[in-house]
Amino acid sequence: MTQILSIQNILKKASFSTDMKESQRVMWEEERYTDGSKWRFLEHKGPVFAPPYEPLPDKVRFYYDGKPMKLSAPAEEVATFFAKMLDHEYTTKDIFRKNFFKDWRKEMTSEEKSKITDLNKCNFSDMNEYFKAQSEARKQMSKEEKQKIKEENERLLQEYGFCIMDNHKERIGNFRIEPPGLFRGRGDHPKMGMLKRRIRPEDIIINCSKDSKHPKPPPGTKWKEVRHDNKVTWLASWTENIQGSIKYIMLNPSSRIKGEKDWQKYETARRLKKCVDRIRNQYRDDWKSKEMRIRQRAVALYFIDKLALRAGNEKEEGETADTVGCCSLRVEHIKLYPKMDDQEYVVEFDFLGKDSIRYYNRIPVEKRVFKNLQLFLENKQPEDDLFDRLNTSILNKHLQELMDGLTAKVFRTYNASITLQQQLKELTSDDSIPAKILSYNRANRAVAILCNHQRAPPKTFEKSMQNLQTKIDEKQNQLSAARKQLKAAKADHKASHDDKSKKAVEVKRKAVQRIEEQLMKLQVQATDREENKQIALGTSKLNYLDPRISVAWCKKCDVPIEKIYNKTQREKFAWAIDMAEKDYEF
């Protein structure tokens, strides 16, 4: 309770606002509650369901064992899910095929079931061609047809894409129900290929306020339930059939409820900044503890702090891909090197983290940490837990005692934001705007590397790099040509000393200058792109970097905010754009 109250007080003091009028801002402040409720009034139109299945035209055939076969509608629908994915690597994977086939058979009639017994004898290529042709046809549609679709989408957005929460019209994040399809788990997921069933109104729980106009279910259907729970922020939910977890319809990041939460997150990280030295001293001390659980806790916290690792909750074995975070690291995920090249006490990490993204890092650690790790590894098998006396619950309980509201993920936020701030200070030159933006991207990149935000190198990367290089070469040729011309013009002017030739010199000088700038811009672009090959900047920008740092930097360096944040990002960070001055310190 004290925690909630203190947050409320912070909210009140800091005049949280976007581009609202003063009167509205006061209203916002009055709308914040101390009892854990999230809203007083909530009205919306309910979700938009996936369009019903449209059977294939008869000419599109499915072949079993070389012979055409007409499928019942339910079996055909599931078959189309597979047919659409034929070019995808998924359909070559054993688990995917096995899971798909098992679930597909459940949708078959008994005749189909007895006939179709081997997926390898199924030929979906005709269906696959059909869908390719369809999407090609969609691309070839006339301007008018495309415009019509766009207008229909816009109408749907206007009708279902917004809700009223308290006194504001807010954008909904995901108002469409997920369509049925084949589950695409990441990495080695044991459930990949399973059928994600179609969601019906009878599966949906609606959440809205009692005194609002309740959303109407589609004709002839009913909601599973209509409830009025203002302790939560979601508008609708349903239970998904793959993991049995709940999915939600929630508001867009631009909404008050998400913005305030985001702001709180950064305020918590700033509070960590004030006491991080104390906490670091504490865990360094704990490396010497006579209790094993405390040493483990302290080493794990060191990793979370230094390497920005995720907490690492336990996962149910066999239900998901085998991935780990800090607390769930196993012996097989680290290697210890007392000496490596010219460094001492090197730890090599190699494991699959969230989304089965590989984390690989070699890092020298302090001797005490190294000795502790050796101790933790004693008498263990590769598949044993590295921190056998620790889990995220224990760790977070400890962190809560060190600072109000502190959890493992706050370190990620804190280290990301503080790194951006430091890097911006270090890297920013008083150069041209493109050079400043390169500096910003480099600072952003340092954070993305810290957080291990990777992306698959774009398919066309090599080619686009080459194209850019060609352009640079061309520009260089242009430049030397322009310089020659300038020289000639100067000589001409020296000879004639007339106004006309003087003007010509000026014109040529300008031309050289322009080309130099263009060349510079291209070179900067090439550097930026090369450095960004496998790094994804978006995730840290959206989730880890206190936007006020970026806003302040833009103001200080005279960089228009539009160069850093696009429209959506400006909407999400409206509160920060409004709040931060050029001297803002994280």
Added chain:
DNA sequence: GAATGGACTTGAACAAATTACG
């Protein structure tokens, strides 16, 4: 405490829209 459920944030992949280019 361990297991489970629930709510919410984070994350890469993919699709659509927009911009750059020949």
Added chain:
DNA sequence: CGTAATTTGTTCAAGTCCATTC
């Protein structure tokens, strides 16, 4: 102007963390 490259937006899976129950 049409096409290709790039950026922006959407999707939905996969985490974190907290509350509840036994």
